[in-house]
Amino acid sequence: MNIIVCIKQVPDTTKVKIDPETNTLVREGVESIINPFDIYALEEAIRLKEKIGGNVTVLTMGPPQAAEVLREAIAMGADDVYLLSDKAFAGADTLATSYTLSKGIEKVGQFDLIICGKQTMDGDTAQVGPEIAQKLGIPVVTYVSKIEDIENGQIKLKRMVEDGYEVIETETPLLMTVIKEINEPRVPSLRGIMKAKKIEIPIWDASDIGAEGEKIGLSGSPTQVVRIFAPEVSKEGEILEGEPTEIAEKLILKLKKGKVI
Amino acid sequence: MSIKIDLSKCTGCKLCVKACIYSAIDVVEKKAYINNNCTLCGACVSACKYEAISISKKKKTAFDEGDYEGVWVFAEQKQGKLAGVASELLGEGRRLADELGVKLSAILLGEKINGLGKELIFYGADKVYIVDSPILKDRLDETHADVLVQLIREHKPEIFLAGATSFGRSLIPRVAATLETGLTADCTGLAIDKENKFLLQTRPAFGGNIMATIICPNKRPQMATVRPKVMKRAQRDDTRSGEIIEETILNPISSRVKLLGFIEELSDKVNLEEAEIIVAGGRGLGKADNFKLIHEMASILGAAVGASRAAVDAEWISYAHQVGQTGKTVCPKLYIACGISGAVQHLAGMQTSDYIVAINKDPDAxxxxxxxxxxxxDLFEIIPVITTKLKEINGG
Incomplete structure (x- = not known):
């Protein structure tokens, strides 16, 4: 079984802070990490390979430094990795990103399954997975929490929705996006880490993957960011004080007044 | 297609360096330079006080703007029942359509759903396009995307909105990618740009640390998914009238994905996205057993039970209850956080709630x-008292 995993290097948004004076992001101390959801995608791919055999290929699109996340993928147990990197890829929105990744996937060639994380932690759009599937003309199942069964190109999955889980049956080739519940990712082995250090990461640019210039990067992106600003944080909070009974009464009164309860 | 720094305006103040999350700007001898890490995200352009940074983009219009008219909302339904977000989208869509002076249409897809058409008109639609077909019985991306693409190509709306639900966030990207147009995810604010009538789509990014306003100037329709429960519901007006148009789809495709069944989350009410009130517990509860305090208060309030990542990771409660960036994004009228310190990722999932109540022993949380x-x-002292008081009110 040939499995492709798409991953992304993201700034560790949990460490991002807003400078209250300038209203801008403070990036000091913010490191780049592998998008946390992508680790579940990688783990699931490696588990499938261990169970039924096959090959795990990992792709990422990003600046040269994004090679780091591919090393992590190797350390976890991926077989092949490719970095899609070209100045012309910069400024891509989800449409241009999914086009670029789909061209990279076509260049890799044969695949049965593509696995992505449910969304990235910087963009939070959850759009690139379904958009890649459309570009490749294959079905997509999002928010997968469990692969129940996979045999002879037939696959049974569980996906999480608002009020429960859907049980899905479909066929390969397929793209799925996975949620945290699907597995518990392994810690890379020492041997994996050593291998990752030594490996040379192949880089593909726009011409390597045969991407049309009009469809990549900024020019291939229909959306444009026109303004970035800090969210309003101060809710003018009020601290309720007193004995527990007093506090409870105050709170209920306030919520009643606000017609919240 | 590039980013430029006007060195005559640059003062070397480094505001842009601070704003850049990709370490893509270096300041050498009091002038800023862009390096290879740049993703053209535009954060520095907004940060620069001296208007020294600009991103240029070739102007191209691939469509005749006049061809595209009207605001469409996707009226999501499940088994003949409209999703809550449908009336919110109609409320918001109505406002946008009135501002543009165009019609508001609702798109309703499913099987045996004709009865819902009138509802959508009562909630503000001028027109309802219905496709009622056995092919659309289950909510599957491929069949629904195919129908939506055909309808959009035929009728050419300028704006298309859908709910940022698990269905909408899966289905709509497929539609947008087929139409090769822009799609903005999980918007919390929409407005019309007075000057050129563009849809201004505002959404949180970077885990809610920043807000970004996004436009789609050169492609139509301008598409967005909208976070449920953020927009105000339309007022229902039974006297409204409108047009119901039944569409038939030629050569419908069949779905390669099949829905075999549905497993309801049995433990209790976990439809967090639809809940009006959520009572959530975190690490401060100490152990699984103590979640009963949360369940008790929730049941009195008719609320859903939420949890922080810490509580889920400790296996005190199932993942379906997790609120935050790695779990669910919620926007209830009231969110009561008990023993939750409020890590950025948790806040990203709940800070747009109307009212937030926090109970925590650490004043600096x-x-x-x-x-x-x-x-x-101490939540162990306070929660039981609140629950008892609430019971008293309900009883009397």
Missing amino acids: PIFDVANYGIVG
Whole structure:
């Protein structure tokens, strides 16, 4: 079984802070990490390979430094990795990103399954997975929490929705996006880490993957960011004080007044 | 297609360096330079006080703007029942359509759903396009995307909105990618740009640390998914009238994905996205057993039970209850956070709630920064008293 995993290097948004004076992001101390959801995608791919055999290929699109996340993928147990990197890829929105990744996937060639994380932690759009599937003309199942069964190109999955889980049956080739519940990712082995250090990461640019210039990067992106600003944080909070009974009464009164309860 | 720094305007103040999350700007001898890490995200352009940075983009219009007219909303339904977000989208869509002076249409897809058409008109639609077909019985991306693409190509709306639900966030990207147009995810604010009538789509990014306003100037329709429960519901008006148009789809495709069944989350009410009130517990509860305090208060309030990542990771409660960036994004009328410190990722999932109440023993917990009402103290003392008081009110 040939499995492709798409991953992304993201700034560790949990460490991002807003400078209250300038209203801008403070990036000091913010490191780049592998998008946390992508680790579940990688783990699931490696588990499938261990169970039924096959090959795990990992792709990422990003600046040269994004090679780091591919090393992590190797350390976890991926077989092949490719970095899609070209100045012309910069400024891509989800449409241009999914086009670029789909061209990279076509260049890799044969695949049965593509696995992505449910969304990235910087963009939070959850759009690139379904958009890649459309570009490749294959079905997509999002928010997968469990692969129940996979045999002879037939696959049974569980996906999480608002009020429960859907049980899905479909066929390969397929793209799925996975949620945290699907597995518990392994810690890379020492041997994996050593291998990752030594490996040379192949880089593909726009011409390597045969991407049309009009469809990549900024020019291939229909959306444009026109303004970035800090969210309003101060809710003018009020601290309720007193004995527990007093506090409870105050709170209920306030919520009643606000017609919240 | 590039980013430029006007060195005559640059003062070397480094505001842009601070704003850049990709370490893509270096300041050498008091002038800023862009390096290879740049993703053209535009954060520095907004940050620069001296208007020294600009991103240029070739102007191209691939469509005749006049061809595209009207606001469409996707009226999501499940088994003949409209999703809550449908009336919110109609409320918001109505406002946008009136501002543009165009018609508001609702798109309703499914099987045996004709009865819902009138409802959508009562909630503000001028027109309802219905496709009623056995092919659309289950909510599957491929069949629904195919129908939506055909309808959009035929009728050419300028704006298309859908709910940022698990269905909408899966289905709509497929539609947008087929039409090769822009799609903005999980918007919390929409407006019309007075000057050129563009849809201004505002959404949180970077885990809610920043807000970004996004436009789609050169492609139509301008598409967005909208976070449920953020927009105000349309007022229902049974006297409204409108047009119901039944569409038939030629050569419908069949789905390669099949829905075999549905497993309801049995433990209790976990439809967090639809809940009006959520009572959530975190690390401060100490152990699984103590979640009963949360369940008790929730049942009195008719609320859903939420949890922080810490509580889920400790296996005190199932993942379906997790609120935050790695779990669910919620926007209830009231969110009561008990023993939750308020890590950025948790706040990203709940800070757009109307009212937030925080109970925590640490007065410095970040949850108090977003709380309307904060209670500093021992939750084991406070929660039972609140629950008892609420019971008294309900009883009498």
